[in-house]
Amino acid sequence: MIILEDVSKTYSTGSPALNNITLHVKPGEFLFIVGDSGSGKSTLIKLLLRELTPTSGRIIVNNTDVVKLKHGKIPKYRRGIGVVFQDFRLLKDRNVYENVAFAQRIISVPGREIRRNVPSVLSLVGLAEKYRSRPRELSGGEQQRVALARAIINNPPILLADEPTGNLDPKNSWEIMNLLDEINSHGTTVLVVTHNREIVNAMRKRVITMKKGIILSDQEQGGYIDED
Amino acid sequence: MRISTLFFTIGQGIKNIFRNKLFSLATVATIASCVFLFGLFYCVVLNFQNFVREIQTGVAITVFFDEGLPDAEIMKIGDEIAKRTEVSKIVFISAEEAWESFKSEELGGYVDSFGDDNPLQDDANFEIYMNDVSRQETLVKFIEGLEGVRQVRKSVMVASVLTSMNNFVGYISMAIILILLLVSIFLISNTVSIGITVRREEIGIMKLIGATDFVVRAPFVIEGIILGLIGAAIPLAAIYYVYRNVVEYISERFNIISSFLKFLTINQIFSTLMPVSLTLGVGIGFLGSFTTVRKHLRV
Numbered sequence: 001m002i003i004l005e006d007v008s009k010t011y012s013t014g015s016p017a018l019n020n021i022t023l024h025v026k027p028g029e030f031l032f033i034v035g036d037s038g039s040g041k042s043t044l045i046k047l048l049l050r051e052l053t054p055t056s057g058r059i060i061v062n063n064t065d066v067v068k069l070k071h072g073k074i075p076k077y078r079r080g081i082g083v084v085f086q087d088f089r090l091l092k093d094r095n096v097y098e099n100v101a102f103a104q105r106i107i108s109v110p111g112r113e114i115r116r117n118v119p120s121v122l123s124l125v126g127l128a129e130k131y132r133s134r135p136r137e138l139s140g141g142e143q144q145r146v147a148l149a150r151a152i153i154n155n156p157p158i159l160l161a162d163e164p165t166g167n168l169d170p171k172n173s174w175e176i177m178n179l180l181d182e183i184n185s186h187g188t189t190v191l192v193v194t195h196n197r198e199i200v201n202a203m204r205k206r207v208i209t210m211k212k213g214i215i216l217s218d219q220e221q222g223g224y225i226d227e228d
Numbered sequence: 229m230r231i232s233t234l235f236f237t238i239g240q241g242i243k244n245i246f247r248n249k250l251f252s253l254a255t256v257a258t259i260a261s262c263v264f265l266f267g268l269f270y271c272v273v274l275n276f277q278n279f280v281r282e283i284q285t286g287v288a289i290t291v292f293f294d295e296g297l298p299d300a301e302i303m304k305i306g307d308e309i310a311k312r313t314e315v316s317k318i319v320f321i322s323a324e325e326a327w328e329s330f331k332s333e334e335l336g337g338y339v340d341s342f343g344d345d346n347p348l349q350d351d352a353n354f355e356i357y358m359n360d361v362s363r364q365e366t367l368v369k370f371i372e373g374l375e376g377v378r379q380v381r382k383s384v385m386v387a388s389v390l391t392s393m394n395n396f397v398g399y400i401s402m403a404i405i406l407i408l409l410l411v412s413i414f415l416i417s418n419t420v421s422i423g424i425t426v427r428r429e430e431i432g433i434m435k436l437i438g439a440t441d442f443v444v445r446a447p448f449v450i451e452g453i454i455l456g457l458i459g460a461a462i463p464l465a466a467i468y469y470v471y472r473n474v475v476e477y478i479s480e481r482f483n484i485i486s487s488f489l490k491f492l493t494i495n496q497i498f499s500t501l502m503p504v505s506l507t508l509g510v511g512i513g514f515l516g517s518f519t520t521v522r523k524h525l526r527v
């Protein structure tokens with residue numbers, strides 16, 4: 001499903017953010033990515049979405065060579081991936097409903113279906129009442145859940161979540177993680193970047209630990225590694 | 229593309245207009261002033277051309293004959309003139325007809341004292357219409373050389389001057405319209421690129437969740453077209469109002485002018501000015517936004 005081979009990424013400034021990463025993810029897998037701040041987790045997500053291109057190496061997703069993807073084919077490729085961004089990236093001047101609906105509009109879902117799907121996915125993430133609010137009127141955790149609703153509404157085969165519980169209390173964090181787990185159980189491949197030690201340790205999933213741009217460890221049914 | 233997507237895109241374009249009111253206002257004002265200038269210019273040029281055309285299609289030359297010239301000779305002269313290629317029409321006016329039209333046009337009711345006498349006994353003439361007024365001089369020379377011709381009168385001496393002036397006005401107007409067009413396209417692309425800069429982050433987000441270039445760009449282009457339409461409609465309304473009143477005012481106040489200078493009616497002007505201006509507005513809006521969006525949205 002997802003194959004990275006010898007992938008490196010060096011930003012124009014400074015040392016490599018990713019250094020010769022090789023990673024294989026099978027279809028339907030649930031994967032935690034943990035690691036220190038600045039270890040390259042978000043960079044990895046951005047490469048998979050083709051927000052960035054690697055300095056070297058190969059990235060194959062769903063049999064698509066992501067690096068060689070032509071400009072015109074990028075939108076279609078991205079529609080196969082739902083993303084929760086670390087900084088949410090909601091459309092500021094649109095309300096919650098429109099933010100989520102937009103993901104459906106760009107794949108030309110009929111208006112009737114959009115009006116049905118958006119409320120149902122919003123109640124799934126616990127935001128049914130706030131559908132008319134603008135992003136700035138929401139708490140960090142609420143914005144995060146809007147971003148999640150937008151990422152899952154099109155049922156993409158791959159879901160990338162960059163710290164989807166970063167701003168949530170333990171109870172809400174568990175709800176979101178359980179939701180991701182459930183989505184995964186229906187066949188979606190899920191990659192979750194997180195700092196939430198408790199949840200990682202409890203869920204017994206595959207865990208990738210990153211440090212300074214390399215993969216420190218890769219454990220099946222692993223836990224959060226403390227190196228200090 | 230689905231119909232609902234189309235409506236959504238148009239809706240987005242309209243929303244864009246209201247999202248950045250100041251920017252929209254500036255754009256409309258820009259296009260409106262350009263179209264307004266264009267419209268004023270258009271009115272003047274059209275009237276001028278009409279003026280010239282009236283003169284050109286009017287009687288170019290009047291030919292009078294020697295006293296007592298027999299009808300057969302007159303007809304011979306007529307045939308000679310009619311053979312010329314620059315002559316479009318030749319009309320014989322008998323002495324009686326000349327007198328009748330003189331009576332009604334110049335004397336009004338005060339004709340009774342003349343009784344049945346025709347003071348214009350020898351004023352039978354040919355009225356010659358031309359299809360190319362610039363060759364008036366040549367034709368006059370030719371007719372003057374004919375036997376039995378007493379006098380040739382050129383009704384409008386300035387005809388050829390007007391013709392060349394007409395061409396001149398044509399070129400000038402073309403140049404000015406071109407400049408106006410370039411200026412407004414430049415201005416609109418400037419304002420659109422400001423709008424794009426403001427919304428760059430939003431556009432980036434849309435692209436990251438899989439929106440095509442078309443979906444991202446279309447609202448900007450639609451926004452430009454709508455602004456162009458509004459920007460053309462406002463000056464059209466203004467010109468309609470101003471023109472009607474000015475022409476009315478001139479014809480009422482200056483009878484002399486309106487007797488030899490016939491203005492086109494507002495409807496005559498608008499039958500072409502309206503579609504041309506609206507196309508211009510839409511064209512400026514489309515071109516300005518489309519090129520700018522292409523340039524700035526390499527996302």
Ligand SMILES: Nc1ncnc2c1ncn2[C@@H]1O[C@H](COP(=O)(O)OP(=O)(O)OP(=O)(O)O)[C@@H](O)[C@H]1O
Binds near residue numbers: 011012
């Ligand atoms: N746009 C950028 N330009 C230059 N350097 C960058 C850029 N984005 C990230 N970096 C650098 O690349 C490295 C990895 O960044 P990345 O965002 O991938 O870390 P992360 O693991 O997601 O951290 P965090 O847990 O804080 O989100 C960091 O050293 C960061 O400073």
Ligand SMILES: [Mg+2]
Binds near residue numbers: 042043086162
């Ligand atoms: Mg990060």
